[in-house]
Amino acid sequence: MNKKQSKTVKRSTLVWSILVALVVGGALAYGVAYFQTRTLVSQAQTTTASMQKIQAVYETIEGNYYKSVSAKKVTNGAIKGMISSLDDPFSEYMDKTEASSLNDQISSSFSGIGAEVQKSDQYIKIISPIKGTPAKKVGLQPGDLITAVNGKSLAGRSVTDAVKLMRGKIGTKVTLTIKRAGKSFKQTLTRAKIPVSTVNSKVINKKIGYIQITSVSERTAAELKKALKRLDKKGVTSYVLDVRDNPGGLMDQALKMSSMFLKNGKIIMRVQTKNGQQQVYKAGKKYDGGYKVTKPVAVLMNGGSASAAEIFAGALHQSADAPLIGTQSYGKGTVQTVSDFKDKSEMKITIAKWLTPNGDWINKKGLTPTYKADYPKYAYLQLINTKKTYKNGDVSSEIKTLQKELKALGYFNGKVNGYFGSSTENAVQAYQKKENLKVTGTANEKTVLSIETKVQSKVAKNDNALKKAESILDK
Structure with a gap:
């Protein structure tokens, strides 16, 4: 790090x-x-x-x-x-x-639309529009998917890339393509100063x-x-x-x-x-x-x-x-x-x-x-490149990370070696079945993002430093 x-x-x-x-x-x-x-x-x-x-x-x-x-x-x-x-x-x-x-x-503070966002499948999902900002004023809602900015598709783009497109000078316009409840529409916002x-x-x-x-x-x-x-x-x-x-x-x-x-x-x-x-x-x-x-x-x-x-x-x-x-x-x-x-x-x-x-x-x-006191080791694993799909026979450092994540979640018991073999494939299938994902045995973007979200949730539940602080203050 x-x-x-x-x-x-x-x-x-x-x-x-x-x-x-x-x-x-x-x-x-x-x-x-x-x-x-x-x-x-x-x-x-x-x-x-x-x-x-x-x-x-x-x-x-x-x-x-x-x-x-x-x-x-x-x-x-x-x-x-x-x-x-x-x-x-x-x-x-x-x-x-x-x-x-x-x-x-x-x-x-920065100039932008004022919404907390995260990656969701191929696009960017609004977690929460910030009170008093352009995003809130035009009625953007939690769960809205932003599929394009000024006509540029966000498919496969990172959150960082998407945010760069949405930010700009105060007073300038930006048009978002929003997908909500299966329907798409465009919404133009005027960028403003956003307090953080x-x-x-x-x-x-x-x-x-x-x-x-x-x-x-x-x-x-x-x-x-x-x-x-x-x-x-x-x-x-x-x-x-x-x-x-x-x-x-x-x-x-x-x-x-x-x-x-x-x-x-x-x-x-x-x-x-x-x-x-x-x-x-x-x-x-x-x-x-x-x-x-x-x-x-x-x-x-x-x-x-x-x-x-x-x-x-x-x-x-x-x-x-x-x-x-x-x-x-x-x-x-x-x-x-x-x-x-x-x-x-x-x-x-x-x-x-x-x-x-x-x-x-x-x-x-x-x-x-x-x-x-510290987070468990899996808290410091690098993010996996979601532009690739990992399958049986592949070898890479990212597969090694995938194995460590699956091990932390209790799905993988094999050797962590970066080789996508049958034990890794079985672990991926077991995870996909448990999480109601399409069972393919390959780790595509949707599966990887789901695994990483689960790992983050487990990290939060195993915050050893916070647990230590609680035990001290409880005395």
Whole structure:
């Protein structure tokens, strides 16, 4: 599994929210911000010779290269080369499209029709239209099949491809071909800004509030507070906070989220600039508005928990004694700021380290769980290519995955070797018969998707980390 890279702050103007507005003690805050400015000025003065060299190379290419060159392409190449030399995966130059994508993630919104969808046989099925969005307003319903977008068939396309076709600029039109109750019709929608919730909550085990935080975006702290209050009204006695596979996001939101669970004056995190100066961030009303959670809490994390998610988990663990349950977190211990250019491209640069309340730098190490627990191994199986049909005599790594999935579901007892033999064929037939699918003994798209759905359902029922959290909070 590839580890997710996370975004920590939004724009160049938000460097003040990192180093000034969120700092306790104005004088020290001013010193940190001032230091940043003086460093940049000093660098500009001492790199004149280097800049002259870069200019000379540019002029040589422009004047002597044997064919026409794009000034924009050469400039972008130079910028990317300089940033690449930092050997920092979190410092990067983003063109207009990439920058727009980053900002969508940060704001937790995008432009589209506003419907949760999933793959269904050859097409895309609407799970739920989101309240207040174009999809809801025109009357799209759960179970509707989207068979085409602007006349382009979705047959065999992935959900990702379909979503790309449905998204676009705010105010533009998109025409969907919908199949409902055996009848097809076309529906034209006007794309709009679609907010995405980053916090989901429910009551589990009759008295525990379960809160999943999927990312840390502009509205996450407010969404978290709303979820906590809603669950509190339902009489929950404790909370499970799930930041597994949360890639992180905005530092100011992590501070607000953490402060809700910490006593005033408790350390949330530390930020350390390259000269070693540290700024300490402490819980208080300026972050949480006076709202505090006093009920027991447990935090779930894994290798996909990074950046602001780790700030949150680390603060609750070290400053509020909340147990961490799961596996080692990602280990992203740096802070970034983003600068805008006139052409709407952006440059993201690492400006500091962040440390846990105890002063630990978890970069490339991660937070260590108090209790180690994880999903079963079959939860991490790769998805199978559904554009192929697998049959007796075939050999491939995807058949090996299919065998593992069938084994997890109790249908396959043979050797997991990637060979589609009689034992695999029998297992597929048994599954198809049980699930009322056409019994062919071959694994086509419909059969594979059905198997993967069943595996996902079993994963949810065998969430060992959540079970551990429940057992701790039940005491």
